[in-house]
Amino acid sequence: GIQVEQSPPDLILQEGANSTLRCNFSDSVNNLQWFHQNPWGQLINLFYIPSGTKQNGRLSATTVATERYSLLYISSSQTTDSGVYFCAVVDRGSTLGRLYFGRGTQLTVWP
Amino acid sequence: GAGVSQSPRYKVTKRGQDVALRCDPISGHVSLYWYRQALGQGPEFLTYFNYEAQQDKSGLPNDRFSAERPEGSISTLTIQRTEQRDSAMYRCASSLGFAGPEKTQYFGPGTRLLVL
Numbered sequence: 001g002i003q004v005e006q007s008p009p010d011l012i013l014q015e016g017a018n019s020t021l022r023c024n025f026s027d028s029v030n031n032l033q034w035f036h037q038n039p040w041g042q043l044i045n046l047f048y049i050p051s052g053t054k055q056n057g058r059l060s061a062t063t064v065a066t067e068r069y070s071l072l073y074i075s076s077s078q079t080t081d082s083g084v085y086f087c088a089v090v091d092r093g094s095t096l097g098r099l100y101f102g103r104g105t106q107l108t109v110w111p
Numbered sequence: 112g113a114g115v116s117q118s119p120r121y122k123v124t125k126r127g128q129d130v131a132l133r134c135d136p137i138s139g140h141v142s143l144y145w146y147r148q149a150l151g152q153g154p155e156f157l158t159y160f161n162y163e164a165q166q167d168k169s170g171l172p173n174d175r176f177s178a179e180r181p182e183g184s185i186s187t188l189t190i191q192r193t194e195q196r197d198s199a200m201y202r203c204a205s206s207l208g209f210a211g212p213e214k215t216q217y218f219g220p221g222t223r224l225l226v227l
Contacts, residue, residue, distance in 0.1 A: 004153075031214050043154070043202065043218040086153050090214070096167045097142055097206065099216060101153030 002027045002091045006102035013077050013109050021072040021105045023087030031090035032063050033099065034072050038083045046072070046085075077109045113137070115219030117203050123225045124193055132188045132222045136205030143186050144204040144216060145178055154202050160186060161209075193226045200224075 003026035013019055025032075034046040047054050051065045058077075063070040074081055084106050088099040116135045124130050136143050142161050146154035156170040162183040171177070175193075180186040190197055200223050204216040 033215065035218070041200065041223075042220055045215060045217055048212050048215040088153070097144065097159055097214060097216075098156040098167060098170070099144075099146075099154070099204075101155070103151075103153055 002029070002089060002100045004087055004089055004100050004102035006085075006087055006105050008105060009103065010106045011108070013107070015077060015079060015109055015111050017077050017109075018073070018075045019077060019107070021074070021085050021087075021107075023070040023072070023102055025068050025070075025087075025089050025100075027068070028092035029065065029068075029089040030092040031097075031099070032070055033088050034061055034070070035086040035088065036081075036083050037086060037104070043086070074107075077107075079109050079111055082107055082109050115203055115205050115217055117201075117219040117222050119222060120220060121223045121225075123227065125227050126193060126195060128193055129189065129191045130193055130224065132190075132201050132203075132224070134186045134188070134203030134205075134219060136184065136186070136203070137207075137217060140205035140207050140217075141183075142206040142209075142214075142216075143180055144206075145186070145188050146202045146204065148200040148202055148221070157188070190224075193224075195226045198224055198226045 005024045047061045053062045060073045084104040088101040144159040145157040148154040158168040160180040175191045200221045202221045204218045207213040
């Protein structure tokens with residue numbers, strides 16, 4: 001199956017700082033989603049972004065499908081941004097809908 | 112509207128017992144997915160349905176695991192003769208349709224299973 005690699009694995013920030021999380025994938029995709037797993041274990045959908053750029057408040061994401069990577073930007077981070085951020089993709093060559101997840105980036109934001 | 116719901120939220124069972132995990136997708140969503148997540152890992156695919164038809168069960172680890180969605184809505188994931196290695200978070204997701212943003216998967220809160 002398609003390989004998804006996320007970096008960095010861990011990130012520690014002071015409140016107010018900006019950060020960039022990266023997701024590389026090994027093959028063409030027709031679905032890419034970013035999720036936030038909060039400290040209570042809920043997996044919250046942030047973006048559906050197989051290509052292009054989207055913004056939602058302090059978060060934005062860019063996917064360059066031809067180069068097989070996606071970036072998640074978090075600006076003016078807050079303590080509530082802490083948790084694990086996952087990137088997940090669906091293989092373009094597949095007619096099925098299974099998501100392949102990376103191992104995530106653990107983000108800790110200190111006040 | 113309500114999101115994906117799962118029950119129970121927590122399940123503790125003894126090795127060898129059968130367990131049934133329930134998922135209630137977002138109303139109107141045609142696709143339903145089951146994933147399993149070990150601590151420190153991303154979710155891993157188990158199986159998925161379009162309406163009541165099971166489209167892909169290649170992620171089910173062995174024949175002790177089965178899933179059904181008989182009326183195209185609620186789904187049940189059953190694990191027979193549980194083993195300690197089955198302990199994990201079991202997540203359910205649903206999506207509206209088959210094209211573009213309709214393929215976005217929305218996840219439920221998960222069922223934390225502990226096998227003693």
